[in-house]
Amino acid sequence: MSLITFELNRPMDFIGLGRLCIDLNANEIHRPMEETRTFTKYVGGSPANITIAIARLGLKAGFIGRVSDDQHGRFITHYLEKEGIDTTSVTTDRSGSVTGLAFTEIKSPTDCSILMYRDNVADLKLEPGDVREEYIRQAKAIMISGTALAKSPSREAVFKAVDLARKHNVVVFFDIDYRPWTWTSRDETGIYCSLVAEKSDVILGGREEFDLLEAPFGPLRQDDRLTAERWFAHHAKIVLVKHGGDGSVAFTKDGQSFTGTTFPANVVKTFGAGDSFAGAFIYGLMNGWDIARSQQFGAASASIVVSSHSCSDAMPTAEQIQAVIDKHGSK
Ligand SMILES: Nc1ncnc2c1ncn2[C@@H]1O[C@H](COP(=O)(O)OP(=O)(O)O)[C@@H](O)[C@H]1O
Numbered sequence: 001m002s003l004i005t006f007e008l009n010r011p012m013d014f015i016g017l018g019r020l021c022i023d024l025n026a027n028e029i030h031r032p033m034e035e036t037r038t039f040t041k042y043v044g045g046s047p048a049n050i051t052i053a054i055a056r057l058g059l060k061a062g063f064i065g066r067v068s069d070d071q072h073g074r075f076i077t078h079y080l081e082k083e084g085i086d087t088t089s090v091t092t093d094r095s096g097s098v099t100g101l102a103f104t105e106i107k108s109p110t111d112c113s114i115l116m117y118r119d120n121v122a123d124l125k126l127e128p129g130d131v132r133e134e135y136i137r138q139a140k141a142i143m144i145s146g147t148a149l150a151k152s153p154s155r156e157a158v159f160k161a162v163d164l165a166r167k168h169n170v171v172v173f174f175d176i177d178y179r180p181w182t183w184t185s186r187d188e189t190g191i192y193c194s195l196v197a198e199k200s201d202v203i204l205g206g207r208e209e210f211d212l213l214e215a216p217f218g219p220l221r222q223d224d225r226l227t228a229e230r231w232f233a234h235h236a237k238i239v240l241v242k243h244g245g246d247g248s249v250a251f252t253k254d255g256q257s258f259t260g261t262t263f264p265a266n267v268v269k270t271f272g273a274g275d276s277f278a279g280a281f282i283y284g285l286m287n288g289w290d291i292a293r294s295q296q297f298g299a300a301s302a303s304i305v306v307s308s309h310s311c312s313d314a315m316p317t318a319e320q321i322q323a324v325i326d327k328h329g330s331k
């Protein structure tokens, strides 16, 4: 029997919840941001990127979020619609908030960083009233971004969404998605993210992100298996720890573990790896594939996106991902 069960008779496959933002990716790469003059604009925000990845793979996706009441908000909503993503739960925030911006610096293929502008951002204005029970219960899965817990009222909206998902057997994916901007302290992050991780079916994060969740509660053990066991004592069935260019390790509640490798890439920049991986990994699980095959699909997708200039725009189709696997052989 499979570890997680998706309610197959639901019309919507996947709902993303969290930030809808803009990435401004440096055009003049291999130089510091101080010397960068031009940027290309893309839809961004990790949960947006993952939802776009899933829609590109052919699943029916929707989004719960807030956008600013201006040109940037409309740009994002139109982009989601063009990708076939349902935006009926994307609310326009009229409080005077702005769209979050992520400026990316690409100094070298291995030295990339992000500078986020996150003051008074629309995504964190998401309200519990924006989370509708009838919307959640018609979906097979929902994915929560940890950053949506950074402030109220978005924080309460997340807890409502998770409880409704659990009530209606909607599989809860939790991507820790730690972004230091907008959080007050690391303890605050660790404690709130832990509360959602406890209620989630599948948890994804990097080693340092999992450490952040463990830090408020005791000495760091920095051991992937012990991390997974912590969450298996709650509700989780799958815990996936991402290790950048070293691949990933997935643990399942029945005691198995799977080491995922990587595919060769012409790396332009490192960001976007996690989002493309997550989209393709979730797609695999939703197709009923085993963990190892889903992990391989995620890694192949990530190899495409790190070889591209953007995150959202570069999300590949299933055929493109399969072509990478066929070219390099199963890992
Ligand atoms: N340089 C790389 N070359 C090829 N694949 C990569 C590279 N970096 C990351 N990946 C793939 O993307 C996955 C997620 O990357 P990671 O950097 O850990 O996520 P995040 O972007 O969330 O920090 C990895 O497990 C790996 O499969």
Ligand SMILES: O=C(O)C[C@@H](O)[C@H](O)C(=O)COP(=O)(O)O
Pocket: 019, 021, 023, 043, 044, 045, 046, 047, 049, 102, 114, 270, 271, 272, 273, 274, 275, 276, 311
């Ligand atoms: O998440 C953001 O707000 C910025 C993203 O759009 C950005 O492109 C990025 O950092 C991707 O994150 P990753 O996949 O975890 O590297």
